[in-house]
Amino acid sequence: MAFNKLRNNVSQVNRGTAIGVCADLFMSHLKDFIREIRACKTAAEEREVVARESADIRTSFKDMKCKTRDRNMAKLLFIHLLGYPAYFGQVETVNLIASSKFHEKRLGYLALMVLLDEQQDLLMLLPNTMKTDMASPSNFMTALALVALGNIGNSEMIRDLSSELEKCFRHSHAYIRKKATLCAVRAIRKDPDVADQYAPKSPQYDQLVPTAVRALKSLLLSNYSSQHDVAGITDPFLQIKLLQVMRVLGRGNKAASDLMNDVLAQVATNTDHRKNAGTAVLYECVQTVLSIEAEPVRMCADICVCCVFVCRKEGGVFVCYRKNAGTAVLYECVQTVLSIEAEPALRVLAVNILMRFLARNDNNTRYVALNLLSKVVTLDKPTVQRHKKIIVDCLNDPDISIRRRALELTYALVDATNCRHLVTEMVDYLGRADAEFKTDLTRKICIACEKYAPSKKWQLDTIIKVLSTAGSYVRDDIPSALVLLISQTPTLHLYAAQRLYAALYQATHARVAAVAGAAAPAVSGGKQEEQQPPEETLTQVAIWALGEYGDLLPTEPFELNPHAEGEPQVAVGPAELVGLLEQIIRLPLTTAPTRAYALTALTKLSGRFTDAPVLARITDLIAAYRTDITVELQQRACEYGAVLGASAGVLRQALVKRMPVPDLTCPLTRNTEEDENSFIEQFSEQFSE
Amino acid sequence: MTVNFVFLISRQGKTRVQQWYVHYPQKEKQKIIREVTSLVLARPAKMCNFLEYRGQKVVYKRYASLFFIFGVDSQDNELFILELIHHYVEVLDRYFGNVCELDLIFNFYKAYYALNELLLAGEVQETSRKLILQAMASQELVELQESEGQSVEL
Numbered sequence: 001m002a003f004n005k006l007r008n009n010v011s012q013v014n015r016g017t018a019i020g021v022c023a024d025l026f027m028s029h030l031k032d033f034i035r036e037i038r039a040c041k042t043a044a045e046e047r048e049v050v051a052r053e054s055a056d057i058r059t060s061f062k063d064m065k066c067k068t069r070d071r072n073m074a075k076l077l078f079i080h081l082l083g084y085p086a087y088f089g090q091v092e093t094v095n096l097i098a099s100s101k102f103h104e105k106r107l108g109y110l111a112l113m114v115l116l117d118e119q120q121d122l123l124m125l126l127p128n129t130m131k132t133d134m135a136s137p138s139n140f141m142t143a144l145a146l147v148a149l150g151n152i153g154n155s156e157m158i159r160d161l162s163s164e165l166e167k168c169f170r171h172s173h174a175y176i177r178k179k180a181t182l183c184a185v186r187a188i189r190k191d192p193d194v195a196d197q198y199a200p201k202s203p204q205y206d207q208l209v210p211t212a213v214r215a216l217k218s219l220l221l222s223n224y225s226s227q228h229d230v231a232g233i234t235d236p237f238l239q240i241k242l243l244q245v246m247r248v249l250g251r252g253n254k255a256a257s258d259l260m261n262d263v264l265a266q267v268a269t270n271t272d273h274r275k276n277a278g279t280a281v282l283y284e285c286v287q288t289v290l291s292i293e294a295e296p297v298r299m300c301a302d303i304c305v306c307c308v309f310v311c312r313k314e315g316g317v318f319v320c321y322r323k324n325a326g327t328a329v330l331y332e333c334v335q336t337v338l339s340i341e342a343e344p345a346l347r348v349l350a351v352n353i354l355m356r357f358l359a360r361n362d363n364n365t366r367y368v369a370l371n372l373l374s375k376v377v378t379l380d381k382p383t384v385q386r387h388k389k390i391i392v393d394c395l396n397d398p399d400i401s402i403r404r405r406a407l408e409l410t411y412a413l414v415d416a417t418n419c420r421h422l423v424t425e426m427v428d429y430l431g432r433a434d435a436e437f438k439t440d441l442t443r444k445i446c447i448a449c450e451k452y453a454p455s456k457k458w459q460l461d462t463i464i465k466v467l468s469t470a471g472s473y474v475r476d477d478i479p480s481a482l483v484l485l486i487s488q489t490p491t492l493h494l495y496a497a498q499r500l501y502a503a504l505y506q507a508t509h510a511r512v513a514a515v516a517g518a519a520a521p522a523v524s525g526g527k528q529e530e531q532q533p534p535e536e537t538l539t540q541v542a543i544w545a546l547g548e549y550g551d552l553l554p555t556e557p558f559e560l561n562p563h564a565e566g567e568p569q570v571a572v573g574p575a576e577l578v579g580l581l582e583q584i585i586r587l588p589l590t591t592a593p594t595r596a597y598a599l600t601a602l603t604k605l606s607g608r609f610t611d612a613p614v615l616a617r618i619t620d621l622i623a624a625y626r627t628d629i630t631v632e633l634q635q636r637a638c639e640y641g642a643v644l645g646a647s648a649g650v651l652r653q654a655l656v657k658r659m660p661v662p663d664l665t666c667p668l669t670r671n672t673e674e675d676e677n678s679f680i681e682q683f684s685e686q687f688s689e
Numbered sequence: 690m691t692v693n694f695v696f697l698i699s700r701q702g703k704t705r706v707q708q709w710y711v712h713y714p715q716k717e718k719q720k721i722i723r724e725v726t727s728l729v730l731a732r733p734a735k736m737c738n739f740l741e742y743r744g745q746k747v748v749y750k751r752y753a754s755l756f757f758i759f760g761v762d763s764q765d766n767e768l769f770i771l772e773l774i775h776h777y778v779e780v781l782d783r784y785f786g787n788v789c790e791l792d793l794i795f796n797f798y799k800a801y802y803a804l805n806e807l808l809l810a811g812e813v814q815e816t817s818r819k820l821i822l823q824a825m826a827s828q829e830l831v832e833l834q835e836s837e838g839q840s841v842e843l
Contacts, residue, residue, distance in 0.1 A: 236769075
């Protein structure tokens with residue numbers, strides 16, 4: 001029944017019976033098997049059926065005289081699709097390919113492409129059979145071999161079969177020539193050296209230009225053809241490929257570009273962009289216009305004007321076309337307007353059109369718009385800047401593809417004038433961002449701060465906020481950047497100590513509460529132990545800062561939570577400070593490195609404070625770790641104990657002095673100066689270093 | 690412009706067709722299918738049809754209960770790929786006559802045959818629906834003649 005329509009479609013061949021008979025011969029067993037699998041109610045049942053069938057198939061493959069190899073292979077392919085192992089059928093594919101029956105051969109080649117890949121040694125067995133097939137009088141045999149070669153051929157296979165492949169270039173049927181050409185594409189991709197072999201001896205690419213132009217022109221002018229028509233456009237696939245070829249041919253070639261001008265303008269004006277197919281063609285056309293040596297002003301102005309005109313005209317209509325209607329126009333407009341030295345007004349208009357698309361409901365359009373805007377932003381920041389609200393709103397889009405683009409764009413938009421606003425948005429977003437974004441995002445925020453922060457104080461607040469929101473996602477260079485920032489800015493010492501004391505105080509109390517609340521540690525503790533608790537990084541930075549500048553705290557009372565109104569100011573004395581550090585050390589979840597930081601901080605503080613009870617407490621705390629199970633802590637405790645001891649005397653004062661300010665640049669911007677666009681490259685550089 | 694992989698995935702996450710044009714080790718393939726499937730299936734209908742995944746672009750479209758998923762280079766024209774997906778669906782639709790998922794389950798190898806007439810080495814091979822259908826029909830005719838000959842012999 002399903003095939004009735006087909007029978008009508010292809011009248012030359014009497015296909016109805018063809019499928020009927022084949023189905024009888026080979027399909028019924030396969031169908032029964034698939035039905036059986038589908039009838040399975042549980043996964044265990046399915047596994048059982050598959051295991052039984054796999055065993056049968058394996059046995060049958062061992063028997064060379066078996067008549068049902070084809071249907072067994074078909075079953076095996078289905079088993080493979082379900083995700084079960086099917087490697088034992090690999091050798092059998094070679095046997096099937098060697099068969100003289102067409103349908104076995106066809107299935108064999110299919111199985112070869114599904115079950116094997118280009119790296120398997122088994123492929124060495126194939127070239128001889130494939131050679132025969134490629135030279136076969138039957139086009140379809142030749143085609144099968146070519147498809148296999150094109151899809152999984154490795155360089156050895158291609159080398160072995162190159163003379164047959166060359167013969168196929170001159171085949172009388174276009175069907176074969178097309179396949180052979182694409183095989184050559186793969187051959188050249190695998191091994192660029194063979195390109196000479198398949199290219200004409202003295203390539204005269206210029207001669208191709210008129211051919212390409214003619215072909216494209218005839219596509220534009222051709223009448224409706226049902227087999228190639230897509231939404232009113234004749235063969236958009238071919239048009240796009242031709243445009244790509246013209247891009248290659250016209251790059252840096254004035255004469256060739258001149259030949260293309262007219263046809264490009266034709267594509268730009270005549271293509272109906274309201275459907276996806278047309279949009280795709282237009283998009284390609286503009287890319288071509290951009291890369292060839294077109295008469296820049298005339299060509300681009302033509303296209304620009306037509307695009308802008310079309311956009312305006314369609315402005316109201318877009319609502320009805322929920323498809324990808326204006327997308328490519330957008331691609332074009334913006335790319336064209338920006339690449340030529342267009343009037344600024346046109347540029348603004350183009351960006352405005354983009355923004356209109358961005359505000360629309362269709363997500364494909366919005367994605368492409370954002371994608372383009374991030375290209376635009378490097379060229380013309382101020383125009384895009386005006387629309388930052390819409391872009392920032394996209395950070396809240398439910399669609400991750402759009403969020404990713406919006407984030408890139410937001411970061412690209414940051415500069416000294418809007419840093420406060422955009423970075424605050426990004427920090428807000430950090431709290432609800434997807435886990436995979438967080439590492440990158442924290443880094444971007446900190447780099448943006450480093451470059452454009454309005455004040456050091458603001459920068460400090462922002463980084464502290466980043467660490468407290470996404471502390472476990474940051475890379476090591478962010479805490480070190482923060483430490484560097486604090487130590488290099490003497491005016492911030494007190495403020496940093498206050499803020500970090502407050503942050504540490506809150507984090508520690510939250511943890512104390514959590515420990516007290518979690519009587520059954522399995523519930524809350526299980527997950528935390530696998531990963532660093534989120535505030536670990538912040539804790540370490542805070543402990544360091546308190547060790548360095550904690551002695552400044554008693555000079556001035558401050559609020560623990562500056563955001564809450566009417567919070568009483570607290571005065572933090574030596575006793576409170578040491579008490580907080582003690583609390584952290586004693587918390588069961590505190591990690592050994594953090595404890596080590598705390599011990600160091602305590603030792604430093606011992607030189608700054610003079611109260612006897614405080615000093616005694618510090619000495620006790622450090623002494624307690626002389627027998628700790630962690631060697632690092634034990635060693636530190638013993639050494640610091642010696643420093644604190646009476647015999648150290650003068651030496652101690654020198655040892656626990658404030659750290660000299662390191663003369664370094666920020667670790668975040670050190671690499672970025674070279675290439676600030678690509679974070680991935682930087683990361684890989686860092687790793688390779 | 691290159692297609693790196695093509696999957697047909699049902700709404701339940703079952704693979705119906707998987708074709709690779711770029712080499713990955715077997716384990717990697719399974720991982721990619723798993724990850725791409727879960728990414729695509731999790732997306733509500735109104736979101737855009739593009740996903741960025743491991744430096745590639747995944748362009749997908751849902752037709753009834755099936756997702757057609759193409760993995761392409763990140764520089765490719767996304768709209769072109771959407772059109773290509775639709776082209777493949779139209780070929781299947783004409784071949785089976787109002788195609789449904791069951792057709793593709795029971796005749797999965799025919800979906801492969803059609804795909805192999807449409808794409809080769811990750812490039813578009815044939816843009817005419819009629820020629821693709823003709824090629825498939827003629828090959829089936831060869832199979833038919835062969836099997837008739839065989840049955841006479843038997």
